[in-house]
Amino acid sequence: MKKFLASALLVTLAAPLAACGGNGDDKLAEQAEDRAEAKADEVRAMGGNEATAERIEDDGERRGDAIDGSDVDADKLTEGQKNAMTAPQ
Incomplete structure (x- = not known):
């Protein structure tokens, strides 16, 4: 019973986290x-270097x-900020 109670308590405490x-x-x-990944696929499709695509x-x-x-x-980010954060280098 103690193991069940301990497990239930752990699940209850971990759920919000x-x-x-x-x-x-x-x-x-x-x-x-x-x-x-899309940019790497473009590099490959254009005959680019595989090492560059992997990088x-x-x-x-x-x-x-x-x-x-x-x-x-x-x-809270603008679309420009989101684009800057997600754009491949």
Whole structure:
């Protein structure tokens, strides 16, 4: 019974934490990754260097992780700011 109670308490305490970070940063992070992947696909389609395409994808993933980790409130950003944050380098 103690194990069940402890598990139930843990789930109850963890549920609000799982909802944290709902500032739109997850969606913004995903956009950064998607835009980088699309740019890398363009590079490949134009016969570009595979290493360059990989670098673009890796940069997009790092960018996405940084955006997600920053917990930025994406709802308070202008479209220009969002574009600057998600644009592939």
